[in-house]
Each structure stands twice: as structure tokens, then as C-alpha cells.
Amino acid sequence: MQAAKLGAETSPREREGAAQEAAPVISIREVSKVFGQGVAAFTALDRVQIDIGQNEFFTLLGPSGCGKTTLLRLIAGFDYPTMGEIRLFGQDIARQPPFKRPINTVFQNYALFPHMTVGQNVGFGLEMLGRPKAEIAGRVDEMLRLVRMEALKDRRTSEISGGQQQRVALARALAPQPKVLLLDEPLSALDYKLRKEMQIELKRLQHETGITFIFVTHDQEEALTMSDRIAVMSGGRVLQIGSAHDIYERPTERFVANFIGETNFLEGQVQGGGSVALDAGSVVPALPPEGFAPSGRVTVVIRPEHARLVPSGTAGSLAGTVSNAVYFGTDTHYHVTLGDGSEFMVRQQNSRASASHEIGAPVGVAIDEGAARMLRD
């Protein structure tokens, strides 16, 4: 019902954009941000290039200090890029003040107005847009219903819990029907259970409103479960953009592979026909990242669940000895020291059929077909 209502109010330009499919809502072109000057200059964002489509749940993922908040602030308009363009439906908005951008933000600490009630907070944006009182009242009720907060409309914001404040902040940002919603680690202040609940809630809201979400987090699990696409950032640069599956299964850089999930890195020599002769003593087929022509020495990445322990000496397997085994209930993590001295982890599901391996026992590590990928490095 919400989605239908919102859909009816989209501008002609937007419908056109949806029809063209490829036309991005937000397009970040070669954006750099430098704080300070001279010797104190610090590049917080380095030629960032991102296109985000209609109704996409897009996540910026990266460690603390990598520039996620800085990028979000540039999109919101709280700060201006040193270089580059930020396009909204093809129009550069990089120099527009925040109040002229149809973009709203859910702040990390909610930033609810303490001198207003829940209802007044939610209606603030519409009030500033000069909408009629009746429309505001209707829309506030609708938004509060959407986030299941109707009962607390007349409460002060200091008189509600953290999770409730979170919902009010969401309702407040959604009420003016922005084209893009920015969320800066909106769940990080919540406890585990509430965070899980709100993750589902957020996905529901995004689905129902049809608004493009740009979500910031440094929690990889949160990013993987919620996003349509993820941009992994480090040191002000975007390293890789792709779906959760892409990022996890086909990382293109060591940092990305390392940051998301657990990973094995093996060194080797590129051979013709898309295979790598590993130093650990076997030749595995491995695909390079798109647009990257590898030669000489490369690093190959293999996820722990894409390898199996086989009897020592099995053809095509890497020979090694078990150095450690950690039991996790559903699975066991085996650490294997390979021939070249490198460590390799194998995650093996525990079933009655799976054999357990003693520490110090010689084993073979068989790598699944197509599981090895070369890194750009």
C-alpha cells in the first residue's frame, strides 16, 4: 500500500529513469575529499566512483576511518567534495546546500530534536517544505504506523527507548519522501537482538517505500545479509563494488578478501590457460579479476569452505600436516601447514561421515573446482 502510494507520486523523470533501467539515481564521479592544507593535508576520499540505481539497497562497507561517513556527508550536502561530481538523476548537486537536496539522513545517534515530540520530529521535514497542516498530520500518522510507533506520537524523544528513537529517526527521514535515504551505521548503538530485528525492519521499509537506501556499516555480516550491492572501501578508495555473493566469492583484492570472511592466500606462478602453479606444490585453475591480465607471480584466494581434507597423497591435492583443529559445533576448522610453509584453513562440516584428523597427521588438501581466484593485489 505504501509502495503504491509513493509510486504514484514519482516524477516523470524518475519513471523515465526506471524505464531505462540503467540510469542511476545517484552517480558519484571521481569524487575526492581532502581535509586540511599543505603538509597537514589528508585525503579522506580518493577518486571515488559509484553508481547507485533505483530502489537499490547499497552498502558502504569498510574499516573505521576509511571515509564512509565522509562520503555520506558529501552526498547529504554537509560538506563539499574537493573534486568531482555528485549527480542526482544526472544533475550535479555537489555544491547544493542540504536543504535543497531531496535526500534525507538517518544519523548514527539519531539526532532527534529534544524539544519536540515524536510526532513533531516526524513532521519537521514536511513542515519545512511548507506542506499544508492536514497533509503533514496524515503523513506523520502514516509514517508512525509504518515504523509501528503510532502509540508514542505525543511522547518526548527523551522518553522513549533507543530502539524506538531509531524508528522515529527512520520515520522522520522517510516522511518527506526523499529520493535517496542515507543511513550512517544506524544500528550500531543497538544491542544484538534489536539490531537483528531492525535489519529485517529496514529491508521491509526499503521494499515498501521503493526509496534508494545508502547504508553505512563496518559490520560485514550486516552488509552481506542486507545489501543488493556493496562497495568495500579502504583508505578513502573504493576497492570493489558488487553483490554480496560477488564480494564474498570473487574478491578482487587482498584487502577485500581479508576484510570479509575468512580466507586462504596462496602464492604461485601464472601459467597459460588460466591456471596457477602454487608454491605449495600443485597446479590449480584460477580466474583473474575482470579486466586484469596477470603475469608472473600472483596471489590466489580460496575460501576455507571450498577445500576438503583428503587422504595424504591423493592426486592433485596439496600435501601438508594438520597443525590445529578447532571444533565449532556444526563444523571444525582445520589448520594445515603446507609444503611451502604457508598456513591453510579448511572448514569441514561435522557429520557422522566426516573423518576427524589428528594434529600432526599428514593430509592432502583438495581444492574445489573453480574455487580459486587470482587477486589483483
Added chain:
Amino acid sequence: MAATDTPPPAPSLPSFEAEAQTRAARRNRLLTLPALLIIGIFGVLPLLIILVYSFLEAGPYGGVVWNFSTEAYVNFLFQADIFSDKLTFAPAYLLIYLRSFLFAVATTLVCLILGFPTAYFMATRPPRQRNLWVLLITIPFWSNLLVRTLAIMFIIRDEGLINSILMGMGVIDHPITMLYTNFAVLLGLLYAFLPFMVLPLYASLEKLDFRLVEAAYDLYATRWRVLWRVIVPASLPGIVAGCLLVFIPTLGAYVTPLILGGGTHLMIGDLIAQQFGSGRNWPLGSSQALILMAVVLIALFVYVRNTTGRTPHG
């Protein structure tokens, strides 16, 4: 508090609690005794003396004659005709009160208008710079108000700094008269009381969460609206405190109007001082001091009621 929800406990427990509480209360009262004594002796007692004096007759060479009289209050508004003893309305004192009131309101408003941006500027500096700015604001307090007021006099008088410079540059050929005008008094009051506005404003602006400002910008509020809808409401306690701290002492200001007004632009403080000095009418001075107090109390009451009533849930 929780005791009201639970079934009545054994009777011995509350009585024991009550006893402990009365003992604690007695101890607390003992601790406040020194402060109460000082307020009593130097605050309430003089006030009582003034109250009594205001209902006595004036002695010929100052002091009081112990005869009950309401003359001091009557003389505030009326003048007795020397021959017929008939009372006629004489607004001279009332006008001085009115002038003082206007001066106080004007000073408060201008202080607020000048002080707010100053305090905002200070509060938006990096944290380590802020204390330096606070220190700079308090520099005037390091020297005596009288000295500072005399300095203003030297700057704005006909042969003073401003006029000499302007005449030296040939901008004007007659000095602009600034000293002994309303302007001079207002300038002096502004100068003397501006820090009392800036400091409380700064204190509440410093606590302002600037993410709220960003949130308001984000929700389509223009700069002007951000000021009125977010910054001003959030700094209201500072505005209230600053206005009180400027308005009340300005209303009773003595040194500034005396020196910069040149005895022709009197304010209430000067009027009261005059009654105890050259006027030799202690009862009149006493009554005027009490009337001033009543005016301040009423103004305060109205002001606090309005300002706290305007904020929701205040």
C-alpha cells in the same frame, strides 16, 4: 516511592526509616546554618531597615525622624503644593523609572543581538580554543568598572580619541557630541554588561549538539529556520539567564549613567544614591529602592512565565 506499590510492611520499619530521615534532615539544616546566617544578617536585615526607614520622616540633615509617615511613597508620584498642601501629580521620578526601564530593555536586547553571534562563534571553535575565548571575554573584569567607564569617557568626549581621529582625517570639522547623551549611557551599559550575556549563552550553546543543526538542514530547514527552530529553543536556558543577568543590574546601574550621563541622564540607581547624599531624604531613597525591587520582581515574574511557557512541555 516504591513503598506505595508494595503491601504495607511491618510497622517498625517505616518508623525507623522516618527517624533516620529526620536525623538526616536535622544534620542538613545544621550545615546550611552559616549561609542562612549571612543571608539573614546582610540580606534580610538591611531590607527590613530600609522598609522601616521608608515609612519614617526625613531628618533635616539626613537620617530619619521616628515618626510614621507614608510621605516617601506619596512623593514618588505626587508633589505637595507649598501653600495649599494640595497634591499634584509629579511624574519626575516615574519618568526616571521609565527611562531606566527602557535603558535596561534596550541594553538587554542589544546585548542579546550582539552576544548571540559571539557566543555561537565561541561555541563552534575547536574545543581547545574555546577556553581561550572565554578568558578573552572575561578580560574586562580584570579592571574596575569605574576605571573602564572613565576610559569610555576619554574615548567619546569632544576632545576624545574618536573625534580627534575623525577631525584629523578631515571627515568632520566639529566634534560629534557623544558624551553626556543617551547614546553614551547605552554604550557604557552595553560595554559593562555584554559579558554577562555572552557567558550564559556560550554555556548553553556549547552543550548544543550540532548534529541537530545538520539534521534540520537535512530536513529542508533553511539557515534562518535552523536558527529559530533548533538553535534558539536549545539555547533558551542561556537566553533566559543572560537576559536576567543583564536586565536586573542594568536597571539599578549607578556608575555608568552617573559618569557618562553627566548627571542629566539619571537612572534609578543615581536617583536613590542622590536621596542618601545631597537629597538628604533617606525615607525617599528607601522607598525608591523598595519600588525598584518590586519592579524587578514583577518583571522577572512576567518574563520567566512567558519564556518558559513558550517552550513545549516547559
